[in-house]
Amino acid sequence: MLLTTPTWNTLADRSLAGETLTRDEALAVLQAKDEVLLDQIAAAYRVRRHYWSNRVRLHYLLNAQSGLCPEDCHYCSQSKISTAEIEKYPLMAQEKILAAAKRAAELQAGTFCMVISGRSPNEATFGKVLEAVREVKANYDLKVCACLGLLSEEQTHRLAEAGVDRVNHNLNTSESNHDRIATTHTYTDRVETVKNVHAAGITTCSGGILGMGESNDDVIDLALSLRELGVTSVPINFLIPIPGTKFADIKQLTPQQCLRILCLFRFLLPSQEIRIAGGREVHLRSLQPLGLYVANSIFVGDYLTTPGQSATQDWDTIADLGFVLEAVDGSPISVSK
Template identity: 60%
Template sequence: MTKLQQINWNEYADKALSGERLTMEESLSVIQADDSELLAILQAAYRVRRHYYGNKVKLNLIMNAKSGLCPEDCGYCSQSIVSNAPIEKYTLLEKDTLVDGARKAMELKAGTYCIVASGRGPSNREVDQVVAAVREIKATMPMKICACLGILNEEQARRLKEAGVDRYNHNLNTSSSHFGRITTTHTYDDRVQTVEKAKTAGMSPCSGCIIGMGESDREIVEIAWSLRELGADSIPVNFLHPIEGTPLAGRNDLNPRRCLKVLALFRFICPSKEIRVSGGRELQLRSLQPLSLYAANSVFVGDYLTTEGQESLADHRMIEDLGFEIEECALG
């Protein structure tokens, strides 16, 4: 299939709605399509998005619960041991601070509150702190909680679930073939196993990727396929924010149109899943951010881990201007 061939993108939507996975050739045709096809691709992706989610948009808020101090060498991350980025560094926040973050999430109409901590994985003491905060949040607020604490063991996963953690995030980040060029201090399989442990414990699996780290088009398709096979319920699609002081500083592989095609591809391959426009959207999508919601059905509001996000009221206005509706306190 070449770019010169006329593609009926609605056939891709039909395949997605019937549960059939796109082939490699079809998947590549989405990413490599001429920019003049962009609106047609998004219209087809929107058919799938509307079927499963209507015009509702889920909002998520991150609490950077522990910053820096990480022994891992992930090349994209400002908190890694190989980063010289001038970021704030601190140990895990106290329970009251974590609970206050959930109240802020409620004020911003976010239905999911994400407690994120840097590091290879949590100590048992850190799990104790998160468990205490989660129990209080669950007792006082109608809030879905996602934890992202790194590599877990079975006991830690069980304790988080029992405390009330609804979802556990551990991103695969990139394809298995590209992984070793981004991170060497742990493996792709380590990440897969953590997601599986979270699933076994009864938490909803959340796992996604970072686009723009030098991966090929085929590797983008491979990570989308892997997330489908993993059964991730929520898929954060991040776009690289090349932070000065990190090994990937200076990379500039993306433009807004490519990002939108990637989001459409993820909707076709993982049709019924929550596709979340995540880190880097403001930088990489720029003025085309609203179009992302024709493929995705979820966004982060507020700041990310060490980078600033768009003002939350601007996100609310963007959703309203599209004629979409914020799904507040979305516990499904």
């Protein structure tokens, strides 16, 4: 089924009206020919522009605790089954975390994302995370996002009290595909953490990793699950096949397919902050600017165990598009070249 240009605009109209695409329509978005890609992007941009105007949010990612993880996530270089050569260390000292927060502010990021490896933090580590959050909030005008693994409702309430603005916990893939990705925790475990975050009154951040061998139906199911959960911030990662991981040999994505995936998520999650996360530089390559006509957020700097491109390149791209950065308070910041 190949939809014509007017129909892409019809999908945009329905998305703006709060309606959900049918499965056939969603499949058509993912299966469309490359020659209509710009028409899809133009329709998705109508939705993005309605909710986000020409603003772009920057996030800065800190891998505050690396490796040492008992989980078997097949995509992850930090998992117990990975032989990837990465740096492994326990939770960083507070001064290093504060130095990273300072760097986030210098790079004009609005959100400082602190990530620790592991299934769930023990009490000692959790207490140190809370202390670090309080110090970051006291010293810098930054939103703080914490990604700490599986969390109980009691833990999420303590994070809220410490000043955490949002918690990230990705669903990663569809429920039916989850057991291909990890076996040491369940899809339900992940959903429960997202629900606990919501119950604590913290902004929910949850997305996925695309390109792990999933079907188009899996991509659609992931987006629909995030919509059903009412997730506010949606990071879209594209698998970086890291040597030493179980998924090292999967090469499923093209720049065009990545853009179609972004369009689908924008149609199904019209008002959400959609962030092009890990794998942006690897898979979109020279087509990265087109992604910002659909998504409204990116990470600036490096990722957990893989490098990103320079902040200057990102700033130049944003300026060339005629877009502006969004400050912590929501006000626009022009990007000068």
